[in-house]
Amino acid sequence: MTFLRRLSPGQILGYSILAIFVFVSLLPLWIAIKLAISLPNDVFRSSTSLVPPAATLGNFKRVLGLPSDVVLASAIASPINFALALRNSLIYTALIVSGQLFFSALAAYAFARMKFPGRDALFVAVLGATMIPSIVLFIPNFILIKDLGWINTFQGMVAPSILMTPFAVFFMRQFFISSPKELEEAAKLDGASPFKIFWTIALPIQKGPIATLAILLSINAWNEFFWPFLTGRDESVRVLAVALSDFLSQTGQGIPDWTGLMSAVVISILPILIMLVVFGRRIVESLQSSGMK
Amino acid sequence: MASQEAGSLASKQRSEHDERRKAMPESVVGYLFVAPALFGFFMFYLVPTFRAFQISLTDWNLLRAPKFIAFANYGTLFADPKFWDSVRLTLGYVAYNIPIQTCLGLLIAVLADRMAKSVLLRAVIIAPYLISNVVAVLIWLLLLDPLLGLTNGWLEFLGLSREPFFSSPGQAMLSVAGVSIWRHVGFTALLFYAGLQSVPRNLYEAANLDGASEARMFWTITLPLLRPVLAFVLVTSVIGSFQVFDVIAVGTQGGPADSTRVILWYIYENAFKFNKMGYASAISMVLFSFLIVVTLIQMRALRAGHSDLD
Numbered sequence: 001m002t003f004l005r006r007l008s009p010g011q012i013l014g015y016s017i018l019a020i021f022v023f024v025s026l027l028p029l030w031i032a033i034k035l036a037i038s039l040p041n042d043v044f045r046s047s048t049s050l051v052p053p054a055a056t057l058g059n060f061k062r063v064l065g066l067p068s069d070v071v072l073a074s075a076i077a078s079p080i081n082f083a084l085a086l087r088n089s090l091i092y093t094a095l096i097v098s099g100q101l102f103f104s105a106l107a108a109y110a111f112a113r114m115k116f117p118g119r120d121a122l123f124v125a126v127l128g129a130t131m132i133p134s135i136v137l138f139i140p141n142f143i144l145i146k147d148l149g150w151i152n153t154f155q156g157m158v159a160p161s162i163l164m165t166p167f168a169v170f171f172m173r174q175f176f177i178s179s180p181k182e183l184e185e186a187a188k189l190d191g192a193s194p195f196k197i198f199w200t201i202a203l204p205i206q207k208g209p210i211a212t213l214a215i216l217l218s219i220n221a222w223n224e225f226f227w228p229f230l231t232g233r234d235e236s237v238r239v240l241a242v243a244l245s246d247f248l249s250q251t252g253q254g255i256p257d258w259t260g261l262m263s264a265v266v267i268s269i270l271p272i273l274i275m276l277v278v279f280g281r282r283i284v285e286s287l288q289s290s291g292m293k
Numbered sequence: 294m295a296s297q298e299a300g301s302l303a304s305k306q307r308s309e310h311d312e313r314r315k316a317m318p319e320s321v322v323g324y325l326f327v328a329p330a331l332f333g334f335f336m337f338y339l340v341p342t343f344r345a346f347q348i349s350l351t352d353w354n355l356l357r358a359p360k361f362i363a364f365a366n367y368g369t370l371f372a373d374p375k376f377w378d379s380v381r382l383t384l385g386y387v388a389y390n391i392p393i394q395t396c397l398g399l400l401i402a403v404l405a406d407r408m409a410k411s412v413l414l415r416a417v418i419i420a421p422y423l424i425s426n427v428v429a430v431l432i433w434l435l436l437l438d439p440l441l442g443l444t445n446g447w448l449e450f451l452g453l454s455r456e457p458f459f460s461s462p463g464q465a466m467l468s469v470a471g472v473s474i475w476r477h478v479g480f481t482a483l484l485f486y487a488g489l490q491s492v493p494r495n496l497y498e499a500a501n502l503d504g505a506s507e508a509r510m511f512w513t514i515t516l517p518l519l520r521p522v523l524a525f526v527l528v529t530s531v532i533g534s535f536q537v538f539d540v541i542a543v544g545t546q547g548g549p550a551d552s553t554r555v556i557l558w559y560i561y562e563n564a565f566k567f568n569k570m571g572y573a574s575a576i577s578m579v580l581f582s583f584l585i586v587v588t589l590i591q592m593r594a595l596r597a598g599h600s601d602l603d
Binding site for chain 1: 319320321322323324326327329330331332333334336337338339340341342344345348355400401404405407408409412413414415416417418419420421423424425426427428429431432433434435436440441442443446447450475478479480483484486487507532535536538539542543546557560561564565570573574577578580581584585588
């Protein structure tokens with residue numbers, strides 16, 4: 001109370017606004033968790049309360065295809081297998097992030113350190129690619145992937161983005177430019193090959209930025225919806241975001257299986273929330289300095 | 294003898310190898326290093342941009358061969374009331390989205406900068422931005438559900454009337470904008486917060502000594518110095534808003550009664566539901582040109598490249 005009394009009315013108003021903002025930011029996430037641990041029969045009864053009358057992990061088991069004591073009365077229980085979607089999201093994200101990290105760092109290193117004709121023009125062109133609306137690219141890219149017979153395959157889903165993303169090239173180039181090159185030059189005199197210098201000297205120095213970039217790229221890939229929605233609808237490759245969307249649209253006009261849906265939602269945001277808890281400072285600071293994408 | 298021969302052979306090979314390596318000029322190595330990324334850029338960015346324009350000059354349903362029809366798609370487009378409807382709806386969405394998101398973001402940034410400089414607060418407020426659009430809209434569909442939603446329950450508790458939100462043509466677009474605002478305000482605030490850190494504190498101290506009010510300091514110091522950040526935020530958020538898709542695809546599918554059929558949804562329908570690749574590409578090229586113009590206007594109006602500190 002003494003703390004509150006020392007505040008001016010303006011400050012009290014300021015703190016109140018911040019508090020309300022934090023509440024509104026977090027409330028929806030909490031409600032998703034609340035529904036995920038609710039018994040399906042309690043959903044209507046407890047719609048205005050912040051805590052479920054009874055808690056269960058049965059919904060998670062249910063959507064992951066494990067034996068569960070929670071059963072839905074109606075026939076709307078979705079047959080979507082979120083364990084498979086979870087696996088697909090992990091494969092999709094791992095492929096894209098490892099490819100983008102490696103190839104973008106390789107290119108960024110050359111853009112930062114080596115001299116070759118047209119270098120700066122190429123770099124500007126790569127950055128300019130961010131200006132192109134994705135829908136402009138998606139139509140021809142979809143036709144290409146279709147012609148290759150790659151619809152509903154992982155290679156079709158990752159092909160357009162695995163070799164580079166302008167943001168990653170830009171991000172890594174900054175760090176290579178501002179790091180000292182003495183070690184690399186010494187290694188060059190010793191006769192080390194350019195790739196060896198890149199791989200054993202230049203890259204390890206950038207461990208911090210690479211870890212940060214890996215986190216940002218993972219979050220992006222994990223959340224990607226539009227392209228996988230166009231090219232990966234089959235269950236065997238369908239990622240979580242697309243599976244969630246299909247889960248809802250299968251409900252039609254009926255009442256969705258909210259507890260199942262929200263358990264799948266919680267499964268899909270859990271990795272991100274964990275990353276935010278573990279790497280919060282790193283994520284905040286990198287977004288603050290560079291923006292995302 | 295034999296081992297000596299083998300040894301000299303090996304050293305000979307090695308020196309040849311070294312020579313070849315030295316012979317490779319830096320420019321070739323440079324090209325090799327950027328080759329994979331450039332291949333990706335070429336195949337999936339550069340070529341498709343031109344190909345999109347080429348496709349926009351055809352009538353093509355992917356089953357028959359494309360038929361060249363010159364600019365007929367563009368003619369159709371300008372006479373298509375559904376296209377203009379989607380333009381109007383998208384502009385409406387942008388008009389809801391951008392002012393609220395920007396002003397609220399600025400307010401939160403200024404408050405956080407003055408009162409709560411903790412990383413924890415910033416990590417909490419960007420949480421909605423880090424989860425996907427799909428998840429955000431699913432949670433809000435639940436929260437705004439006419440029967441089961443927390444929001445309507447609370448509205449009723451406060452003595453207000455229940456609202457249909459996503460399920461009514463009059464409120465669906467507002468609800469879509471609400472989801473986007475919820476997801477983006479924290480991130481916008483974070484960018485403004487970063488900009489505020491570069492405003493020299495002594496300016497405020499001097500203004501304080503002169504007896505300037507908080508409001509006056511905001512308008513004469515904070516806002517002018519934030520202009521480059523403001524330009525960045527506005528340019529990226531306007532470009533993003535014109536391309537709203539995920540929330541529509543999951544939340545409303547353009548409905549109810551076509552009340553949320555924004556440009557991207559209309560392009561998607563034409564390309565992937567009606568197989569009109571040429572027409573869809575023509576709309577996407579128009580969107581592309583429009584966004585370039587909007588970006589140039591914004592950059593110029595906000596003199597994006599210069600801060601008033603210089």
